[in-house]
Amino acid sequence: MEDLNDLMFFAKVVEHGGFSEAGRRLGVPKSRLSRRMAVLEERMGVRLLQRSPRRITLTGAGQSVYERCRTLVELAESTHELARQASATPQGEVRISCPITLAQVWLTPILPGFMAACPLVRLHVTATNRRVDPIEERMDVVIRVRRPPLPDSDQVVRKLGESTDVLVASARLFETMAPPEQPEDIARLPTLSWPGRGERVGWSLACAERTLELQHVPRLVTDDMFALREAARAGMGIALLPRRICQADIRAGRLLQVLPHWTSPRADVLAVFTSRRGMVPAVRALLDYLDRNREDDADA
Numbered sequence: 074m075e076d077l078n079d080l081m082f083f084a085k086v087v088e089h090g091g092f093s094e095a096g097r098r099l100g101v102p103k104s105r106l107s108r109r110m111a112v113l114e115e116r117m118g119v120r121l122l123q124r125s126p127r128r129i130t131l132t133g134a135g136q137s138v139y140e141r142c143r144t145l146v147e148l149a150e151s152t153h154e155l156a157r158q159a160s161a162t163p164q165g166e167v168r169i170s171c172p173i174t175l176a177q178v179w180l181t182p183i184l185p186g187f188m189a190a191c192p193l194v195r196l197h198v199t200a201t202n203r204r205v206d207p208i209e210e211r212m213d214v215v216i217r218v219r220r221p222p223l224p225d226s227d228q229v230v231r232k233l234g235e236s237t238d239v240l241v242a243s244a245r246l247f248e249t250m251a252p253p254e255q256p257e258d259i260a261r262l263p264t265l266s267w268p269g270r271g272e273r274v275g276w277s278l279a280c281a282e283r284t285l286e287l288q289h290v291p292r293l294v295t296d297d298m299f300a301l302r303e304a305a306r307a308g309m310g311i312a313l314l315p316r317r318i319c320q321a322d323i324r325a326g327r328l329l330q331v332l333p334h335w336t337s338p339r340a341d342v343l344a345v346f347t348s349r350r351g352m353v354p355a356v357r358a359l360l361d362y363l364d365r366n367r368e369d370d371a372d373a
Contacts, residue, residue: 077145079113082106083121084142091129094208163358164193171216174298175236175342176200178317179368180216187362194355202296207347213356214363215345220338231344231360234368238313238337240278241328245308253311256287256335263310265301266291276313280335302328313337317368342368 082095086106089095096103114121121135131139171180176198184196199205199212207215207228218236240259242252253259256278266274266289274294276287292310295301302319305312306327316336322328344360346352 079109080142081146081149082109083113084139084146086110086122086129087131087135087139088143089208097211161354162193163191163355165353165355166195166197167214167355167359168197168199168212169214169216169359170199170201170205170210170212172202172218173200173296174315174318175216175218175368177299178315180363183363183366186366187359190362191355191358194358196359207345213346213353214359217343217345218340219343220340228345228347231346231364232341233344233363234342236340236342236368237316239316239319239323239333240311240313240331240335241302241305241319241323242311242331243306243308243327244329246310247329253332256285256332259287259311259331260289263292264289265293265304265310265312267296267298267301268294277337278335279338284338 082099082101085095085099086092089098092103092106092110095101096106099106110122117134117138119134120132121138123130123132169180177200180198184198188194188196204217205212205215207213216233246263250262253262259276264274266276269275272290273288274291276289278285278287293301293304298314298318301312302314302322304310305314305319306322311331319328323330344363346356346360
């Protein structure tokens with residue numbers, strides 16, 4: 074009879090794409106995992122893994138063995154999960170990444186409530202606008218803002234809300250120039266934008282069933298949404314900004330909503346994580362808390 078631990082090690086090496094990540098997740102030295110795989114292959118009399126300096130791949134025999142092993146491991150983990158969930162207390166470190174603006178206007182303000190409710194949990198928050206791979210960067214939860222349809226992925230996605238961008242400008246801007254009557258008019262006015270792929274920037278806009286891509290050359294380019302908002306308030310140009318960060322200025326009259334029927338297509342605020350199976354209580358508690366404190370434009 075095969076050592077069930079070796080079969081579990083084999084399944085985890087495949088699941089996590091290599092010995093290093095599997096060892097980190099299991100708390101087992103990489104060298105021990107490598108030795109156990111060699112022993113398992115010797116006992117079975119067949120090579121299960123093709124190894125190279127950059128990656129591992131399954132052989133044909135390895136694929137067949139992995140499918141059986143995965144079923145055994147999932148059954149063992151689900152049984153263990155049922156036993157511990159009843160009394161598990163959220164504790165330990167949870168690593169999160171989030172786009173910078175969303176972290177400032179939504180995530181950071183609500184986290185104190187979670188930390189008060191779960192005092193044994195430590196949070197590590199990374200605010201960044203680059204795409205984060207949860208496996209490579211050891212993130213438990215990655216917050217993303219994406220427009221449907223979502224790309225196919227092996228990762229699990231949980232929707233936490235919706236976001237829409239609106240066109241805004243100061244009334245001062247239109248003291249010396251006529252406001253736009255249609256989206257195409259914006260190209261002749263000064264604009265403020267986040268970076269594009271070149272000198273020209275494209276804004277996706279929608280009104281009812283009509284959509285268009287508005288090409289323009291911004292007067293100011295920055296990835297700081299708050300800098301764009303301040304520039305718009307100062308009358309420097311028209312900006313396309315998340316409704317959440319400019320709604321208070323619109324209500325107070327510091328900003329005007331330009332062409333109010335035209336907005337960006339709806340985007341979903343998503344929590345991305347690797348698997349529901351084996352999720353630690355601290356991560357589950359955080360996801361549930363974020364879901365109860367959803368990021369929606371209606372709440373702005």
